Amino acid sequence: MSAEQSAPPVIELSGVRKTYRSGAIEFEALRGIDLEIRGGEYVAIMGPSGSGKSTLMNVLGCLDVVTAGSYRLAGEDVEELDEAELARIRNREIGFVFQGFNLLPSLSAWRNVELPLVYAGVGKEERRERAALALERVGLGDKLDNRPGELSGGQQQRVAVARALVGEPTMILADEPTGNLDSVSTADVLGLFQELNDAGRTIVLITHELEVAQHASRLVRVKDGLIVEPSAVAA
Numbered sequence: 001m002s003a004e005q006s007a008p009p010v011i012e013l014s015g016v017r018k019t020y021r022s023g024a025i026e027f028e029a030l031r032g033i034d035l036e037i038r039g040g041e042y043v044a045i046m047g048p049s050g051s052g053k054s055t056l057m058n059v060l061g062c063l064d065v066v067t068a069g070s071y072r073l074a075g076e077d078v079e080e081l082d083e084a085e086l087a088r089i090r091n092r093e094i095g096f097v098f099q100g101f102n103l104l105p106s107l108s109a110w111r112n113v114e115l116p117l118v119y120a121g122v123g124k125e126e127r128r129e130r131a132a133l134a135l136e137r138v139g140l141g142d143k144l145d146n147r148p149g150e151l152s153g154g155q156q157q158r159v160a161v162a163r164a165l166v167g168e169p170t171m172i173l174a175d176e177p178t179g180n181l182d183s184v185s186t187a188d189v190l191g192l193f194q195e196l197n198d199a200g201r202t203i204v205l206i207t208h209e210l211e212v213a214q215h216a217s218r219l220v221r222v223k224d225g226l227i228v229e230p231s232a233v234a235a
């Protein structure tokens, strides 16, 4: 039994459904998802466009609520938490990485990375120190003062990963993180995720590309709002 199999689940989804309503029209984007992810796993959630991946990401990230079913994050029932408790568990458990990097263009790399710590009320000196450490960890120790526009796409995504890591969350939740990157930068960011996972970080990577998904150690396929085929990735 591997370490992951004995680790407690970070994510437990059971019978999760999500219905979008606009006026009289309803659309069921998730139609009964059961999924368990354990600490230290590297899981790819893969499916074609429109299959429900971003909806699932929003649920996993506590950015949206489920219509039916249950979601336990780090053992806590997400539906039962109020706004303040949700913000607390989200900050503790999850670092987000998005397709479009979502960096502030007028701020230097380290100022982008320290932002989550500003919201968490961490003092100025500690913020600077921890932002520098996070940037060193993603290989950008020499780019602290560069603005996003002075960095390549791959480097910008590394800054975004540093920002996701700076609060020391349990897991990284990434939605199409290589979607805007060329093949060199894609390999660069996937290499970084591998390093982070090797160091014990849980990674959940959402993608529509098999080539990207194959870097994970477990592949979960989603289609039409359902999991079709949870399977180990062939080595």
Ligand code: ADP
Residues within 6 Å of the ligand: 020, 021, 022, 027, 028, 029, 047, 048, 049, 050, 051, 052, 053, 054, 055, 056
């Ligand atoms: P993916 O990320 O896999 O491309 P999404 O989760 O974004 O898929 O969307 C899944 C389905 O739900 C799509 O058919 C999409 O049109 C629909 N959908 C997504 N968001 C909304 C919304 N806010 N209102 C109505 N339908 C939505």
Ligand code: MG
Residues within 6 Å of the ligand: 053, 054, 055
């Ligand atoms: Mg999407």
